[in-house]
Amino acid sequence: MQHMFVAGTHPMFPDALHDEQARQDFVRAMRVHVNGTVQPGLSRAYEQVAKPSFTRARGRAPANRSEVRQSMQPVPIAQMWSALMRTTQELLFDAVGPSIERQAPDLIDRARGYRDRNGKLGSLMLDPALPIPRYHTAADIHCKPGGYHSELAPDDVSAGAEYERTLHVYMMGQLGPHNDDLAKSVIAWLKREHPGFSPRRILDMGCTDGHNTLPWAEVFPDAEVHAIDVAAPVLRYAHARAESMETKVHFAQMNAEKTPFPDGHFDIVTSAIMLHETSNAAIRAIFRESHRLLAPGGFMLHSEARPMPGDPFNNFMQDWSTHNNAEPFLGTLHDLDVVQLVCDAGFGDRAFELRVPSVWMPGAWDHDAKAGRRGSWYVAAGRK
Ligand SMILES: C[S@@+](CC[C@H](N)C(=O)[O-])C[C@H]1O[C@@H](n2cnc3c(N)ncnc32)[C@H](O)[C@@H]1O
Numbered sequence: 001m002q003h004m005f006v007a008g009t010h011p012m013f014p015d016a017l018h019d020e021q022a023r024q025d026f027v028r029a030m031r032v033h034v035n036g037t038v039q040p041g042l043s044r045a046y047e048q049v050a051k052p053s054f055t056r057a058r059g060r061a062p063a064n065r066s067e068v069r070q071s072m073q074p075v076p077i078a079q080m081w082s083a084l085m086r087t088t089q090e091l092l093f094d095a096v097g098p099s100i101e102r103q104a105p106d107l108i109d110r111a112r113g114y115r116d117r118n119g120k121l122g123s124l125m126l127d128p129a130l131p132i133p134r135y136h137t138a139a140d141i142h143c144k145p146g147g148y149h150s151e152l153a154p155d156d157v158s159a160g161a162e163y164e165r166t167l168h169v170y171m172m173g174q175l176g177p178h179n180d181d182l183a184k185s186v187i188a189w190l191k192r193e194h195p196g197f198s199p200r201r202i203l204d205m206g207c208t209d210g211h212n213t214l215p216w217a218e219v220f221p222d223a224e225v226h227a228i229d230v231a232a233p234v235l236r237y238a239h240a241r242a243e244s245m246e247t248k249v250h251f252a253q254m255n256a257e258k259t260p261f262p263d264g265h266f267d268i269v270t271s272a273i274m275l276h277e278t279s280n281a282a283i284r285a286i287f288r289e290s291h292r293l294l295a296p297g298g299f300m301l302h303s304e305a306r307p308m309p310g311d312p313f314n315n316f317m318q319d320w321s322t323h324n325n326a327e328p329f330l331g332t333l334h335d336l337d338v339v340q341l342v343c344d345a346g347f348g349d350r351a352f353e354l355r356v357p358s359v360w361m362p363g364a365w366d367h368d369a370k371a372g373r374r375g376s377w378y379v380a381a382g383r384k
Contacts, residue, residue: 160237
């Protein structure tokens with residue numbers, strides 16, 4: 001059924017010609033196959049082959065994900081699965097990239113139109129002098145050629161358009177028609193737990209194409225919504241996308257580690273799946289900056305993908321991207337005591353973490369249910 005998923009479009013959404021669509025559908029179907037049909041074989045191979053062999057050699061079972069990885073390296077199905085995962089990821093960008101390049105001149109024109117039109121709702125402020133952090137230039141994160149920041153032409157928007165389309169294919173439709181399930185799920189928690197909370201200003205950090213920014217503007221129409229990213233092409237696209245969807249957001253090219261906003265300017269500082277693409281030093285700086293930017297009573301709500309499961313085998317599976325998909329900080333992030341970092345950043349005993357259920361697919365991604373930790377998305381949180 002996931003093959004039938006239809007992405008929610010808008011006037012900036014890149015199209016796909018028949019053959020381009022067919023290639024993208026193939027990649028999505030291949031992901032479904034690799035995840036749904038090949039992957040289950042790994043746990044059997046672990047229990048029946050890798051774990052017994054490790055145990056014979058060491059007198060004990062693998063104790064952590066590194067030892068599981070070591071034990072699985074010679075196992076043929078693990079090698080095949082890993083090769084298929086990597087190939088599918090490279091195919092993802094092979095299938096979407098050329099389609100975006102073909103229509104880039106038109107997408108750039110459309111974005112310029114929204115940027116320059118009279119009566120625009122939000123704004124776009126770029127800073128060409130802003131240094132791109134090394135954790136974005138040192139590797140093509142999750143194999144995305146050129147990362148978020150590379151520009152193919154003046155006023156380029158390709159990286160933003162590519163991100164939106166690839167995310168639909170990569171997530172197999174599991175983030176909803178507008179890829180905005182994380183923000184909607186966090187907002188649902190806020191509305192449920194703090195129904196009277198009425199933010200005056202909201203900041204979304206690492207917004208990319210803004211798909212997790214827009215729900216904040218929609219749910220809190222009286223709030224001033226700002227969104228920042230270090231990468232210009234994704235911001236140009238995000239701004240045009242928001243304008244085309246008649247949503248008012250102020251986009252700016254800034255580093256979340258240190259922004260020029262005044263102290264106490266925001267009632268909510270949030271992000272969606274940004275933290276795992278930063279670094280050990282950056283995450284600490286981002287928590288400190290979030291604390292500085294919040295007014296008393298304000299919430300910091302940084303959401304992340306599935307929390308890494310505690311058992312060594314599933315931990316190994318989820319850690320695949322750290323080693324094979326150019327997401328070098330992912331594993332380290334999951335080893336950190338995030339609540340302690342939030343506490344140290346100034347939140348003290350008002351630091352906490354949440355697992356919020358997905359509003360789009362309730363119960364999905366619920367790995368930790370057996371451990372009594374229900375919830376699809378992880379949120380590193382604090383209240384000032
Ligand atoms: C995986 S994307 C997340 C996109 C989006 N928030 C979403 O919900 O899909 C991570 C984004 O964070 C941005 N980013 C990473 N580090 C940043 C930083 N220090 N300051 C601002 N943006 C940052 C990247 O440029 C990228 O666009």
